[in-house]
Amino acid sequence: MGFNEIIGQKEVLKFLKGSLKKGRIANAYLFYGPNFSGRFSTAIEFAKGLNCKKGLGIPCDECPSCKKISKFEHPDVHLIFPPNKKYSLPKDIAKLRKEGRYFKFLLDARDIGINTIRGEIVKEAYLTPFEGRKKVFIILNAERMTVEAANAFLKVLEEPPLNTVFILITTSPTLLLPTISSRTQWVRFRYLSKRNKDTIFKKFFGNTTLPDMISAEEISIFFDEDTNRLRREIGELFFSGDAKTRVIRWNKPRALDIEIIIYILYLYIYDMIKIKLNMDRIINKDYIDELRQVSGKYTMEDIQNKIEILNESYQEYRYNVIPEEIMTNLIIKI
Numbered sequence: 001m002g003f004n005e006i007i008g009q010k011e012v013l014k015f016l017k018g019s020l021k022k023g024r025i026a027n028a029y030l031f032y033g034p035n036f037s038g039r040f041s042t043a044i045e046f047a048k049g050l051n052c053k054k055g056l057g058i059p060c061d062e063c064p065s066c067k068k069i070s071k072f073e074h075p076d077v078h079l080i081f082p083p084n085k086k087y088s089l090p091k092d093i094a095k096l097r098k099e100g101r102y103f104k105f106l107l108d109a110r111d112i113g114i115n116t117i118r119g120e121i122v123k124e125a126y127l128t129p130f131e132g133r134k135k136v137f138i139i140l141n142a143e144r145m146t147v148e149a150a151n152a153f154l155k156v157l158e159e160p161p162l163n164t165v166f167i168l169i170t171t172s173p174t175l176l177l178p179t180i181s182s183r184t185q186w187v188r189f190r191y192l193s194k195r196n197k198d199t200i201f202k203k204f205f206g207n208t209t210l211p212d213m214i215s216a217e218e219i220s221i222f223f224d225e226d227t228n229r230l231r232r233e234i235g236e237l238f239f240s241g242d243a244k245t246r247v248i249r250w251n252k253p254r255a256l257d258i259e260i261i262i263y264i265l266y267l268y269i270y271d272m273i274k275i276k277l278n279m280d281r282i283i284n285k286d287y288i289d290e291l292r293q294v295s296g297k298y299t300m301e302d303i304q305n306k307i308e309i310l311n312e313s314y315q316e317y318r319y320n321v322i323p324e325e326i327m328t329n330l331i332i333k334i
């Protein structure tokens with residue numbers, strides 16, 4: 001891959017390449033910015049630069065160390081991510097990201113708990129690197145650390161191990177504990193221009209025509225067959241009949257993935273707002289007629305209330321209310 005294949009992040013690359021050349025490496029970095037802006041790929045390239053056999057600097061991308069890092073096989077480069085029953089290897093995660101399925105993975109994943117931080121970071125971070133110069137820990141979705149886990153990690157940052165570099169990846173520094181984010185070097189990834197975004201999407205998804213979407217989450221809803229089917233079902237349900245008919249229609253036993261249902265409903269409601277404000281970037285284009293009709297009936301205040309209902313449902317979901325109960329409430333109220 002190499003640094004030169006990272007698109008649209010000139011300032012980030014200038015800064016990181018400069019640090020590698022001068023050998024001025026921080027203990028911890030916070031790579032933050034929107035999805036698909038290159039945070040993950042940049043972290044991998046930076047890890048190569050730290051461990052390249054040709055010396056600290058711009059990675060050669062050819063030596064055994066660079067190659068191992070590309071294949072997620074380097075013993076000193078660790079990838080930490082929210083655990084999920086199905087996928088546990090860094091390789092799997094890299095593949096899911098490439099296929100735009102990482103968001104779906106996240107929905108099924110637990111938070112990054114204290115055991116992960118203890119087992120994979122605290123225990124490892126103070127050991128000398130096996131074969132590289134630096135141990136590198138890349139923490140994906142760092143905002144998903146539980147409070148307990150974050151505190152355990154904070155202790156490590158307070159006594160930073162000598163040859164270890166942490167790269168935390170998230171969308172915004174405000175999602176992390178200030179005590180953590182203040183101990184990291186912030187590296188901001190910008191929104192990509194339309195042209196750069198098209199290039200990236202083409203690389204990830206080939207020549208498939210993409211609806212004009214703004215984030216990886218939205219894309220993965222369309223690219224994952226099950227999720228897309230659920231999106232269409234929600235659309236049909238959402239735009240049909242009164243509440244009673246809707247409850248009856250939905251009344252079929254199935255495993256509910258309530259978090260994704262709530263997320264899909266958010267997307268429908270945001271579409272209604274966009275229609276009301278004459279904005280483009282409608283996501284559920286296949287329901288545009290229905291969306292127009294429905295949004296004509298509601299005031300902005302009604303729509304605001306619907307967002308509140310979704311927020312409440314999300315809280316209920318976080319507090320382990322039974323999914324069926326949340327769903328029934330949603331159908332009646334929304």
Ligand SMILES: [Zn+2]
Pocket residue numbers: 051052053054059060061062063064065066067
């Ligand atoms: Zn190399």
